[in-house]
Amino acid sequence: MYAKCDALLKAKSLLDRYDIKDVIAWTALIAGYVRAGQCEDAFYLFEHMQQKGISPNAVTYACILKACGTLGALEMGKQIHDEIMKQGLLQNDVVLGGALVDMYAKCNTLAKAREVLDILPLRDVISWSALIAGYVQWGQAEEAMSCFESMQKENISPNAVTYACILKACGMLGAIDKGKQIHEEIESQDLLQDDIVLGGVLVDMYAKCGDLTKAHCVLDELPSRNAVAWCALIAGYAQQGQGEEALKRFEQMQQEGIPPNGVTLCCVLHVCSQLGRIEEGHNYFTDMGVKYGLKPPIEVYASMVDLFGRAGHLEKAVRLIREMPCCNHSVIWRALLAACRKWGDISVGRWAFDRAIEVDKKDGAAYILMANIYAAAGLQESAKGIETMRVENNAW
Secondary structure, three states: OOOOOOOHHHHHHHHHHHHOOOOOHHHHHHHHHHHOOHHHHHHHHHHHHHHOOOOOOHHHHHHHHHHHHOOOOOOHHHHHHHHHHHOOHHHHHHHHHHHHHHHHHHHHHHHHHHHHHHHOOOOHHHHHHHHHHHHHHHOHHHHHHHHHHHHHOOOOOOHHHHHHHHHHHHHHOOOOOHHHHHHHHHHOOOOHHOOHHHHHHHHHHHHHHOHHHHHHHHHHHOOOOOOOHHHHHHHHHOOOEEEEHHHHHHHHHHHHHOOOOOOHHHHHHHHHHHHHHHHHHHHHHHHHHHOOOOOOOOHHHHHHHHHHHHHHHHHHHEEEEEEEHHHOOOHHHHHHHHHHHHHHHHHHOOOOOOOOHHOOOOOOOHHHHHHHHHHHHOHHHHHHHHHHHHHHHHOO
């Protein structure tokens, strides 16, 4: 109970205080840490449990494999795989098989993930979807399509997760005909009524394939809309060069009372930059904190610096950076350096460069931008000096 309520420290203290040696109790705590994203703590508990002489069961292994996938801890995952094989646990546990495929897929070891799937005595939609999701995550959309077809040949019906993954693959490939076919299957199963994520992915697929009219129709027909679905449509208009339409959709989203997320606002600020709508973009940025009470993520700050910088308002960009709660992020300084290169501002550029290499002295882009600023001003010796620094710091 405590673990499920995320009272993880209290749950752990109870296990330690009463020296509980029940694998189910320890597994529940490990699962709680994994669910809370505290995967390193889950690893510690897994080791601690075994030191107390408590042997993991299939559920424990499934939880720790999920942690391995989250952290990209491939070697740890391989060790768990070996233990599972020694104990013959895959013979009767389809969930564990899916967790193993998912771990390898998330660790970008897709050949091994496919190998594991192929030898599983039991395959279900979850294990197939884990592999399909892995292919999509690592940009192998055609492999995802092939995998989807193989799954259907085994008469395994896709679920909402499978459909979401394959729609992403369709968007990556521009495969709108396949996307429409998947859309029809989703409609026939009435899956959009209860799955807001699937609706957003469907909008995104049509937008990425360039059919913005259909993307808008799908969005309008969704039983519930969130910032992700709206962002997909807004980004679609922006990518097609229809900035005015993108801003109209953003206004509609706000009229529905849906606060923007960081991705949406980055997209909108980029559109404002392209259209030269500096004040409008700044108002959107301000609204995020004042109107919605949201703390802008670092990517939004970088977009705002870029917006000011492209318009030549370097003093405003610098003021914004100085007002930031934390500016130890390379993306901020690169945005300012790029603006200084455009406008030939050596003074601000050097200030930004010095801050950039304080954050990361191996940031090759910062050296290149600063060298270009000097070179454009005819200061070849200064440019060579920056290049020498780059080589000395092994910044590539």
